[in-house]
Amino acid sequence: MKNIENLLSQHQEDWSLDQEFYKDQSIFNLEKKKILFNSWIFTGHESQIPNKGDYFLYKLLEEEIIILRNKENEIKAFFNVCRHRGSRICLNEGGNVKRLTCPYHSWTFNLDGKLLAAKSLRDGIDKATLNLHPCNIEVIAGMLFINLSDDPQSLDNLRRDLKEPFDMFGFTDMKIAAHKNYPIASNWKLAVENYQECYHCAPSHPEYSLSHTLKIEDEPGFDEAQEKMRSNLESCGLKDIEVDKDFSNKDKDQEQYAYSRYALFDGYITGSEDGKPLAPLLGNIKDFNQGCSDFNLGPVSYFLAYCDHVVGYVFTPTSLDKCQCDVYWLVNKDAEEGKDYDMEKLMWLWDVTTYADETIIVNNQKGVDSFKYEPGPYTDKEKSARSFIKWYLNELR
Amino acid sequence: MKNIENLLSQHQEDWSLDQEFYKDQSIFNLEKKKILFNSWIFTGHESQIPNKGDYFLYKLLEEEIIILRNKENEIKAFFNVCRHRGSRICLNEGGNVKRLTCPYHSWTFNLDGKLLAAKSLRDGIDKATLNLHPCNIEVIAGMLFINLSDDPQSLDNLRRDLKEPFDMFGFTDMKIAAHKNYPIASNWKLAVENYQECYHCAPSHPEYSLSHTLKIEDEPGFDEAQEKMRSNLESCGLKDIEVDKDFSNKDKDQEQYAYSRYALFDGYITGSEDGKPLAPLLGNIKDFNQGCSDFNLGPVSYFLAYCDHVVGYVFTPTSLDKCQCDVYWLVNKDAEEGKDYDMEKLMWLWDVTTYADETIIVNNQKGVDSFKYEPGPYTDKEKSARSFIKWYLNELR
């Protein structure tokens, strides 16, 4: 086994990663420490826990985080680990509680994680040292992001630079209409790389390719579509903005993020099969338009915002060689299923596309497992994947 | 990874173990050598193999032991490994044989493990060097205990100190009425720790708590129950004895053991749902009484003896992160199922309790797997678990 320093120093920029990055357990352990447990990750929306005492669990590898609304109406998060002998405290996926009582020996904590009761605790042991371990949690325009590290990167720049689009789409006033988990038999980075490039969209995603610009400049109709998008955006009074699409440019102490806006092909005003609306307009948007926005919020959470709904993607490992894609469909909080939107139609595009991607990614992993695999050249059409890899290697250093 | 010496030296007495003790494969390997394969383990009762040539298999991790009665009516045990090329010899769970013949190439051994026939053995190879590997086995009041080490600890003190209760309950004259295997997705020590303390009984075991003193001195009714037990025991002419409840006090060359006696709550004369008898009286016991006895025989075998039946518990790992609980129900050898006891009623209490414990233990393991888990303080009500942990760490040293 080559060591990690050698691997990092021998990496050739803009070529794909060496096999070890996808197969070596020690690199995966390093990734957990330096990336996964040191990044902000989307876990849900505050509309899921509207009342004091409401909670839900977020699970990531061996970790479970209790995300709750306390008695002061604040969102808090705690590791689901009793300070007595380590038992899980909350066993249900969610619910409403007055306090957190461990089912094993009835140790009881309040909604701020403070140990209230621990029967027969030995003399000389200070209850105040046995509160639940808190987990960093931040609410960004209603979206709940956690970070498992003790010293998380700042979200200030992200909040500042993306305020306008967050407001435009009204993220604060959304709700999660659907959530589906897609297991993928691959290392998590192959799933992120796949999401980061649309070089594969024409061969692999016929449904998507009907409505979405392929981000490939030499596709027929690309220029016209771009032009239409621009005029369209302008006619809606929206700016064509692009924020820091290169992960590798980010400040060391700030979480990375990116934003860009583009247009759908003619005949489509949202990501639907027939091009017609799927749900009520979001936020400040006055009329349907062909505009479509991409958000990168941290390294594993991605959002695609249409005029009437948002699709969220979160890629997380479940082991060295398996990962999962959590897809969330968000609509205006007042929209009613059956009346204002049809669940099957809402989910259609990104459900078929995610299943197609799963097949692609798994076949990519199989080939990467071969002893003959060697890094290949990223093309001109894989710029975001290239910047993701550059950022990734920097984080490991 | 911290090394084992550091982990042992940094352990804080009466606090739970560091995560590594539950997750590290090298520690598990050490446990196999120093504890599991170096302790006496209950495997069954000699009533299972009453006739010459009767045998059954006992399985523990990769090991299979053939336990048999030889032609001289002695109980013997052998590793189920042919000395030719290593094949399993006995493939059935039990049966009656005249000799042990390997199904692969027909090498044949007598019931003392001696190689009788090995066709085409090369010149110069001495058959006498190719006998089956024997395994230590001892019969203690009819119970069969094996020890896989070459130099097992003595059972002399155990036999001497526990002779009286073994006679009182008549272990020699019992039979196994039922045996059930409960797989548990946890490290084996979490299962033993759970068995060793009743701090969790009130929150977790409503069925048990109806009839059994909770061993928690500040429970309502505890003193009265203890008082009743004592007078009850005295009226039966039995002593209230307690033998070495602290595992960590044992002699280095003696297997550890413990014995104690307590009373059930009023209205219960055995561990049944309605408090009524379940089977004919055992041993020398003349009348039903509320007395109840706990035996620890070695580190993984535990017995709970009522006036009319005994429940045996054996905890063994099946891997680093999985274990099993083998529960045995013993009754007087002459008792007939359907007439003298009802199997479902007999098994009820410890079947529901073991399933409840399985859930608790698995949730404990899940929390211990978190990177935020850290050792917590054992309470005043977890004394046996504390002494088990102390003993365990001493054994690893």
Next chain:
Amino acid sequence: MKNIENLLSQHQEDWSLDQEFYKDQSIFNLEKKKILFNSWIFTGHESQIPNKGDYFLYKLLEEEIIILRNKENEIKAFFNVCRHRGSRICLNEGGNVKRLTCPYHSWTFNLDGKLLAAKSLRDGIDKATLNLHPCNIEVIAGMLFINLSDDPQSLDNLRRDLKEPFDMFGFTDMKIAAHKNYPIASNWKLAVENYQECYHCAPSHPEYSLSHTLKIEDEPGFDEAQEKMRSNLESCGLKDIEVDKDFSNKDKDQEQYAYSRYALFDGYITGSEDGKPLAPLLGNIKDFNQGCSDFNLGPVSYFLAYCDHVVGYVFTPTSLDKCQCDVYWLVNKDAEEGKDYDMEKLMWLWDVTTYADETIIVNNQKGVDSFKYEPGPYTDKEKSARSFIKWYLNELR
């Protein structure tokens, strides 16, 4: 863990292997490099891909090899790994293609593995450096053998010495009538050792033992059977030949091989249940006779040739502790199923025998896993297994 040099130097000749050779991942990794990926392995017959563009996949551990017939009618083999980012290219088990197009990003290769098209490839990257990785493939009398190393051993001696029997049986003019995969929960060497000796045939294979000489010289009827075979072979004008039955004698730069010929018991002229023919005569064979031939072609591919059909055996690992046996039944290419042969009858003998062997081998592995397992003496009747082990250890050195 003892290191490999110690294990090799302490090995006692003609005793079975130490446990580590069956359980240690680092030894398995060495075997992959020095043996499995450095030997010729039977993968099929050229009759499977008669037309230009026909292909099938051969899978071995993490490797997939595309075996195809190119536009010049040559047989070629390539690793199924795209040179872009490593995706599998062919996803189906077989088919007919004009060129090889990766489903991920449409990189396209011709049937000689040359990269034809890679859209948006960056400036300065030479397409000619991104051809598919070729795999060594050789056609031996119609049989397809691959070798994954860059510097494979020569097949010249094998071709020269076995030309006569290949011609006699007409391997070139055969087809694969059936192929069945048998998974075996054991290290692959236990399966090869089992195939290499018939010491176990009498106890384990009653069906086989009815018709086949047991290769055990002291079996009743052995001499008579041998005599009959010789006269029988002579009466057919065939020579009784034996080529290099000792793996360990082979030249370092030549692939190892062996050939021998023996007779079935009276009443059997092929490997059928009733002793009667199963299919049309093969090759140059004029009349049915009791002759039967054994071929070893490389370390994992074995063939048993009767007058009317050939059974091929290929043993390959699927992990350290699991392997598979691929069994192929070959008949004359013009034979028609249902008319000239009955599939069930054709497969009967080696199907029942392989299932019986699987049970034996798995029980051998279980015993080898015991910490009490130690090497045992091969007998006089296990000569081929002994020479296999000797060869195996030499290869690791």
